[in-house]
Amino acid sequence: MELALARKNPNIPDAKHVAYSKSLILKSLDALDGDREAHRRIFSMEREFQGKIRAHISALPAASAKFKNFNTSPFVLMFYAQSKNYTKISEIVGDILPAKRFSSMETSAGRMMEEVALPVYGWEIVPSGMHTPNSALDGRRVEGDVLKVVTLKSGPRCLNDEMSENFADNIFAHGPAWLEESGAKTLDFTYGVLYGTKKQSNKKDWHILGKLAAKLGTNNVTHSPNRQWSMGFKMGQAASSATVRVGDEWWGFLGGRSCLLEVCCALIRACVRAGASDDAGTNYEISDLKDIVSLPAGLAEANFAILQNSQIPWLLFLMRHFCDELND
Numbered sequence: 001m002e003l004a005l006a007r008k009n010p011n012i013p014d015a016k017h018v019a020y021s022k023s024l025i026l027k028s029l030d031a032l033d034g035d036r037e038a039h040r041r042i043f044s045m046e047r048e049f050q051g052k053i054r055a056h057i058s059a060l061p062a063a064s065a066k067f068k069n070f071n072t073s074p075f076v077l078m079f080y081a082q083s084k085n086y087t088k089i090s091e092i093v094g095d096i097l098p099a100k101r102f103s104s105m106e107t108s109a110g111r112m113m114e115e116v117a118l119p120v121y122g123w124e125i126v127p128s129g130m131h132t133p134n135s136a137l138d139g140r141r142v143e144g145d146v147l148k149v150v151t152l153k154s155g156p157r158c159l160n161d162e163m164s165e166n167f168a169d170n171i172f173a174h175g176p177a178w179l180e181e182s183g184a185k186t187l188d189f190t191y192g193v194l195y196g197t198k199k200q201s202n203k204k205d206w207h208i209l210g211k212l213a214a215k216l217g218t219n220n221v222t223h224s225p226n227r228q229w230s231m232g233f234k235m236g237q238a239a240s241s242a243t244v245r246v247g248d249e250w251w252g253f254l255g256g257r258s259c260l261l262e263v264c265c266a267l268i269r270a271c272v273r274a275g276a277s278d279d280a281g282t283n284y285e286i287s288d289l290k291d292i293v294s295l296p297a298g299l300a301e302a303n304f305a306i307l308q309n310s311q312i313p314w315l316l317f318l319m320r321h322f323c324d325e326l327n328d
């Protein structure tokens with residue numbers, strides 16, 4: 001008990017439970033149908049996603065690839081064979097290729113999301129070579145005297161303690177250079193996460209703020225990060241800030257209230273063709289998936305311009321990744 005208490009940092013803020021309503025999602029989608037500017041952004045991202053995904057898929061391991069290039073664990077292969085009750089090598093080979101393709105996509109998907117979405121909403125992609133002042137940055141935007149910069153990670157559990165320390169070091173060491181290069185006076189730093197919620201986070205993201213505050217010293221911290229997901233500080237004589245924004249919060253900061261919905265619609269249009277959908281009585285191996293992808297109670301069908309009926313379950317499926325609970 002004493003060990004558990006010692007491990008919990010009392011300064012880490014609480015994370016609110018994020019619940020989405022399917023009905024409100026569909027209502028927002030209906031409003032999106034009448035927004036020409038939103039359509040323009042969605043179609044632009046759809047085209048970019050299609051091009052990048054096709055290029056990536058063409059470079060994935062092919063069925064003719066050599067086994068030496070797959071770097072498989074012999075132990076995992078045996079455990080998986082036992083779980084599937086395999087008797088033939090050909091059976092497990094049929095699983096290795098898609099598994100490696102999936103793994104490769106996970107590695108590059110976050111960067112593709114950044115490269116497509118940031119410019120659409122007026123942000124600049126930052127070339128961030130290793131061991132350079134910009135190595136911690138993925139995007140930036142100047143608004144008046146404010147330089148907004150962001151480092152992005154795909155999911156809420158991507159950080160460890162060393163990475164948190166490195167991000168704090170980068171802000172502390174290179175923040176003045178970022179400002180000087182941009183001509184802005186105030187720095188607004190965001191640690192952004194592309195999906196998930198703060199409740200799902202391992203809280204290493206908050207440690208960026210805690211460690212930055214320690215490096216700056218009490219005299220330079222104007223708004224403590226203790227029990228908060230943001231902080232204020234002085235960089236030179238300028239008032240600056242650093243904030244953790246996860247999932248929907250990041251997308252809202254990037255492009256406004258409808259940004260996440262627009263991005264999801266663009267992804268679906270780029271990746272999932274309209275066609276037949278699962279029957280209402282379909283039972284999925286993942287036990288709660290039926291509840292997630294089914295339409296709200298009392299709504300037999302929905303008609304939208306931006307997505308077809310068969311694509312609506314995919315929208316609900318995607319949106320579940322940005323909340324802790326999805327209700328009717």
